[in-house]
Amino acid sequence: MPGFPPAPSSRSLALAELAAYDVSAWFGTHKVLDRVSLTMPAGEITALIGPSGCGKSTFLRILNRMHELVPSASMAGEVQLDGEDVYAPTRKLTDARKAIGMVFQKPNPFPAMSIEQNVLAGLKLTGTRASKDTREELVQSCLTKAGLWKEVKDRLSAPGGGLSGGQQQRLCIARSLAVRPRVLLMDEPCSALDPTSTRVIEETMLELAEEVTIVIVTHNMQQAARVSSRCAFFLAAQGTPGVIIEHGDTPAMFGAPQDRRTADYVSGRF
Ligand code: ADP
Numbered sequence: 001m002p003g004f005p006p007a008p009s010s011r012s013l014a015l016a017e018l019a020a021y022d023v024s025a026w027f028g029t030h031k032v033l034d035r036v037s038l039t040m041p042a043g044e045i046t047a048l049i050g051p052s053g054c055g056k057s058t059f060l061r062i063l064n065r066m067h068e069l070v071p072s073a074s075m076a077g078e079v080q081l082d083g084e085d086v087y088a089p090t091r092k093l094t095d096a097r098k099a100i101g102m103v104f105q106k107p108n109p110f111p112a113m114s115i116e117q118n119v120l121a122g123l124k125l126t127g128t129r130a131s132k133d134t135r136e137e138l139v140q141s142c143l144t145k146a147g148l149w150k151e152v153k154d155r156l157s158a159p160g161g162g163l164s165g166g167q168q169q170r171l172c173i174a175r176s177l178a179v180r181p182r183v184l185l186m187d188e189p190c191s192a193l194d195p196t197s198t199r200v201i202e203e204t205m206l207e208l209a210e211e212v213t214i215v216i217v218t219h220n221m222q223q224a225a226r227v228s229s230r231c232a233f234f235l236a237a238q239g240t241p242g243v244i245i246e247h248g249d250t251p252a253m254f255g256a257p258q259d260r261r262t263a264d265y266v267s268g269r270f
């Protein structure tokens, strides 16, 4: 089977729609998601909100096949990227992880590696061999897209671990972009950052959304309202697996939620 359709040009990233159909998930016999369906439209930012433990991170990891790294984990349902089955038996695992990148809560650059080497680290995953000129171009373009270029262009050989937390998170975004993903999943990317760094990352996300579909998990309702155009509210009632209670356009979810539980959550009542 061929890989996912390539980006239209080698310079730009490509917009793609990600969709989950009837996704359920288990750790051993513990069911943590029940038949979750959600379309994450191309070029938009979709926010996943909901209390801790309702399966948001598990859902993200199912989207890019990281869930299967946990030995006890299993899932049912389908994930499609632009209509193609991410879980097709013939599809290479690395294909899915390349097409659908992930940024985590805690910035995790390789601390001893230079800033430049951090950006290029993802290329090993793709087995891409690039000339020195191409590599330099890629480093500059990814750091620019991640909003970090101006701050680091004079010290590309300095270790990634020497950057501030917010800069490290943007370096991780640049590293994800280097393999030209179609989708970027961000699991509470600002939870470990101060308000100023958070604002910078939000601005970066809004610019990136023109080139890559973004799905962000956040506990910050103001952040969801500021950055996302679509929103899904996850909830796991006592002892039951997580489900989506409501999803839709962000202004409607915050302004006129249909379900009382959504209204309570977005207004901070639980
Ligand atoms: P959220 O991101 O919404 O806080 P998670 O997806 O992390 O929720 O967790 C959903 C449920 O799955 C929780 O009950 C959690 O304890 C359980 N869980 C998450 N990861 C694992 C794991 N590696 N092994 C076993 N249970 C897990």
Ligand code: MG
Residues within 6 Å of the ligand: 056, 057, 058, 187, 217
């Ligand atoms: Mg989580």
